[in-house]
Every structure is written in C-alpha cells, then in structure tokens.
Amino acid sequence: ExxxxxxxxxxxxxxxxxxxxxxxxGFTFSSYEMNWVRQAPGKGLEWVSYxxxxxxxxxxxxxxKGRFTISRDNAKNSLYxxxxxxxxxxxxxxxxxxxxxxxxxxxxxxxxxxxxxxxxSS
Amino acid sequence: QPVLTxxxxxxxxxxxxxxxxxxxxxGINVGPYRIHWYQQKPGSLPRYLLRYSSDSDxxxxxxxxxxxxxxxxxxxxxGLLLISGLQSEDEADYYCAIWFRSTWVFGGGTKxxxx
Numbered sequence: 001e002x003x004x005x006x007x008x009x010x011x012x013x014x015x016x017x018x019x020x021x022x023x024x025x026g027f028t029f030s031s032y033e034m035n036w037v038r039q040a041p042g043k044g045l046e047w048v049s050y051x052x053x054x055x056x057x058x059x060x061x062x063x064x065k066g067r068f069t070i071s072r073d074n075a076k077n078s079l080y081x082x083x084x085x086x087x088x089x090x091x092x093x094x095x096x097x098x099x100x101x102x103x104x105x106x107x108x109x110x111x112x113x114x115x116x117x118x119x120x121s122s
Numbered sequence: 123q124p125v126l127t128x129x130x131x132x133x134x135x136x137x138x139x140x141x142x143x144x145x146x147x148x149g150i151n152v153g154p155y156r157i158h159w160y161q162q163k164p165g166s167l168p169r170y171l172l173r174y175s176s177d178s179d180x181x182x183x184x185x186x187x188x189x190x191x192x193x194x195x196x197x198x199x200x201g202l203l204l205i206s207g208l209q210s211e212d213e214a215d216y217y218c219a220i221w222f223r224s225t226w227v228f229g230g231g232t233k234x235x236x237x
Binding site: 095112 | 225
C-alpha cells in the first residue's frame with residue numbers, strides 16, 4: 001500500500017524557518033518524481049515545488065522561489081521541504097504528492113499524503 | 123488573468139449530468155495539454171479522477187467510476203470534466219491542473235452542489 005506521511009509542521013513566527021519531511025513507503029520511491037502542494041485554510045490547491053526522481057531537476061512556484069528548498073534522499077525514501085523567510089500567506093497544509101511519468105505521459109497526484117499544517121503567526 | 127479558470131460553483135440534480143469547465147488563458151491553446159482532474163470532499167484529501175488529452179490519450183484514476191469522463195472544447199479553449207448519473211456523494215470541490223512552463227498550475231476549483 002502506497003503511503004506518504006508528512007511531518008515537521010507547526011507554529012512559526014514571520015521570518016522563521018521550518019523543515020518538512022515526507023516518508024514514503026509501498027512503492028519504489030527512487031523511480032518517482034515528487035511534489036509539494038499546499039492548501040491554505042478554506043482555499044484551493046497551490047503547487048509549491050517539484051523534484052525529479054534522481055533529484056537533478058527542481059522547479060518552484062513563483063510564490064516560494066528563493067525561500068523554499070526541495071530535496072530528497074532516495075536511500076531513506078524521504079522527501080523534504082525547507083521553508084525559510086516564512087510569511088503569513090505561507091500558512092497552509094503542505095502535502096507531498098506523487099507524480100509518475102512513462103515517457104511523456106505524466107500522472108500527477110495519484111497519491112497524496114495527509115499533509116502537515118504550517119502556521120505562520122506572531 | 124490566471125492560467126486556468128474554473129467557475130466557482132455548479133449545481134445539479136441527482137441523476138443528472140454535470141459539466142465542469144477549466145478554461146485556459148487566452149493565448150494558451152488547450153490542444154496539446156493533458157488536463158488532470160481531482161475531487162476533494164470536505165475534510166478529505168484530493169482524489170485523482172482522470173487525465174485527459176484526447177480520446178486516445180486519457181487515463182482513469184484507480185477505482186474511479188466510468189461515469190466520470192474527460193473531454194475538451196476547442197471552441198472555448200477549455201478542458202471538461204463530465205459526471206453522469208449524479209449522486210449525492212459527488213458533492214465536492216473539483217480542481218483541474220496542467221503542467222505549464224515547468225510548473226504545475228491548478229484551477230481555482232468548482233464547488234458542486236447536488237440538490
């Protein structure tokens with residue numbers, strides 16, 4: 001059974017930092033691209049960042065570029081997101097989301113973790 | 123103007139059909155894009171419904187009933203999600219997404235009310 005379990009969220013002051021983790025199991029983690037997607041309370045889905053299966057290719061959304069850093073450790077079946085210079089508008093549940101590609105055919109979001117809540121407030 | 127625009131809400135009756143639109147910004151042609159669709163019920167995770175690019179390039183999510191289907195309307199430059207035989211359990215938020223210029227972009231979501 002595919003499982004994605006996030007951790008590391010919490011309450012942080014504006015300007016602070018957090019490191020989120022996502023532990024993957026039930027599939028060959030090193031074969032899949034991964035993403036972080038967030039959802040602010042009562043709002044829609046917002047894509048945050050992408051990392052390729054090897055970690056060699058990374059992309060970020062404009063709202064977090066320069067402040068967040070995505071990484072992965074395939075030996076530990078884990079995905080990470082380093083959040084710096086946090087703002088009130090970063091308050092959201094952060095989900096790790098699996099993506100798979102077969103050639104140019106991409107399936108995005110077939111599995112989602114339950115998410116971890118990040119609250120940025122003084 | 124957002125890359126993807128979805129109506130805020132949609133209402134339909136049980137047993138009827140619902141048609142969700144995901145309109146691409148002017149200047150972005152829907153033709154080449156694979157449109158992903160998700161369902162999110164209150165308090166639940168988004169669920170992958172399907173991916174649609176054409177009738178020969180489409181994928182149903184695992185366990186997703188055949189009454190959920192995708193399409194495109196070139197005349198309105200939109201991806202479509204069609205649900206037939208609406209049930210009360212279909213009441214949820216529905217999101218579309220595309221891979222655009224090395225980013226995933228979501229639409230703002232449409233809230234479906236079944237009444």
